[in-house]
Amino acid sequence: MAENFYLDNPDIRFHLQTVGLEEVTRMRENDYRQAKDFPEAPVDFADALDSYDKVLQMAGEICGSLIAPRAAAVDEEGAHLRNGVVHYAAGTVANLRDIAQGQLMGVMLQRQYGGLNFPVTLYTMMNEMVSRADASLQNLFGLQDIAETIGRFGTEEQKAEFLPRFSSGEVDGAMALTEPEAGSDLQAVQLKAHLDEETGQWVLNGMKRFITNGCAKVLLVLARSEENSKDGRGLSMFVCEKCPQLLVRRIENKLGIHGSPTCELQFNNVPAQLVGIRRRGLTRYVMSLMNGARVAISAQALGIAEAAYREALKYAKAREQFGKAIIKFPAVYEMLVHDKVGILAARALLYETTKIVDLRDNYEEILNHTDSPSPEQRNQEKTFTKMAAELTPLAKAFCTELANSVAYNAIQIHGGTGFMKDFPAERLYRDARITNIYEGTTQLQYVAAIGGVMLRVLDPMMSDLSLIPYEGKLRRLASAVDMARERLQRAVRIVEQRNDTEYFDLMARRLCRMETIVLVSYLLLRDATKDKSRQVAAERFVLDWLPEVNEHYEVIERNDVSLIDNHEQVMAL
DSSP states (O other): OOOOTTTTOHHHHHHHHHSOOHHHHHHHTTTTGGGGTOTTSOSSHHHHHHHHHHHHHHHHHHIIIIIGGGHHHHHHHOOEEETTEEEOOHHHHHHHHHHHHTTOSOSSSOGGGTOOOOOHHHHHHHHHHHHHHOHHHHHHHGGGHHHHHHHHHSOHHHHHHHHHHHHHTSOOEEEEOOOTTTTTOGGGOOOEEEEETTTTEEEEEEEEEEEETTTOSEEEEEEEOSTTOOSGGGEEEEEEEOOTTEEEEEEOOOSSOTTSOEEEEEEEEEEEEEESSTTOIIIIIIHHHHHHHHHHHHHHHHHHHHHHHHHHHHHHHHOEETTEEGGGSHHHHHHHHHHHHHHHHHHHHHHHHHHHHHHHHHHHHHHHHOSSOOHHHHHHHHHHHHHHHHHHHHHHHHHHHHHHHHHHHHHHHHGGGGGSTTSHHHHHHHHHTTTTTTTSOHHHHHHHHHHHHHTTTTHHHHHHHHTSOOOTHHHHHHHHHHHHHHHHHHHHHHHHHHOOHHHHHHHHHHHHHHHHHHHHHHHHHHHHHHOGGGHHHHHHHHHHHHHHHHHHHHHHHHTOTHHHHHHHHHHHO
């Protein structure tokens, strides 16, 4: 019987039903008025939830029965560059065809452009399932944020020109940000955008490197539009299409994610259109793209972790040593339990994050299209924007580091066979490694999140979670989390009082980890009140992970300036 990656994973369905998408859906459906113009639009939340469930079932069937069986062949064949043209692996071509036929290429786009008008949360669930099937395919499927960005910031003419083609699968997308000399420092981007004043035509000239799916038919490009500018205020966002002036110079020979071509691009007077307002390319539009990218890669990592865990579990049940299956050995089942709990924790954090992102997007849409938004709407948009700015990097850091750990353990459980290409564990291990690097390394995620941690942006959320009427064992566990939260708050005050930039940067990782573990502990306890069978996972997470909060606190409490000197001394050895 073919697998269905939605039906065989009750945890995804649990979050669909309990994460709380009522307000998100109501706002996205314009109080369900869209049903008057689109027969497929829901008439109430129950109808929407049923639609979400059915589409996820279809996506799960495509992932389990069609995409997953092709993954090994896609990894083996990879993408190739011949005569300046990028060719996908045969399996990738088939995968994209099946996804397009399933009408899953415009998940978040509005219905008038052929999209499903689904929230980010649903799209992220699909990304997770696609990644479990073939992580490299997510780098193509997961680039629907390109179309979403045009939908949010483009002109009506640009929307009409591009969005229906994205929805049908006629075109795919890429975001061209990184350059050979810029890397993560996007303020240093040098690709030039020149406006011909007579014709009104923009043209692009320069190089881009490490561009995921850079062979795409439509690209969003960050370029320097202001002469003599040197920082991010001189950058604008442009959209262009594949043309003879846009050359793929090479594709990278990578450790993993072989089905997705990573390209070096040369722009030679490439015609382009300005997206949005000049000089907002980095400060507004790329920041929006990066938030979406963090969520997408979190889902990719979670899908890889789910696949690696399942492979390890299957092998541990089948492999016998000393007369019994190795899953019977405590050293093995302890690894599997730890990984399972970590995956449940990551999923709770990710889908709580996507709900906040959905709310932020909805309120931003109201502010952009309402002449006189209310003070409450303005406050809500500001609140959810701050929350999303902290949650998205925390989620990416947690999910991607977890994926690497689970994939590592999967090979360990396989033993020597895990090092061989005969088993999927080897491929999953290679695919996982990029997730905590691209779209911002884990270290950069902490840089992005620490401001929110210091300002206690998530305190209202955690206060609400702490006030849930827990009972019995859950009450005792919640008390332990409350104490850890108090230590987190004291740690923030200690670092704040030091007023030392270098010490602040040094403690950022510890504070972000403390914040993440405390928040996730609350989320798992909350979920256990909705489903008693989840109490054991919540207990294991609190018992196994909460001690890390105390460890970080003790380091910060020492308030020891020699920590900085010690780093320098060790580096000198």
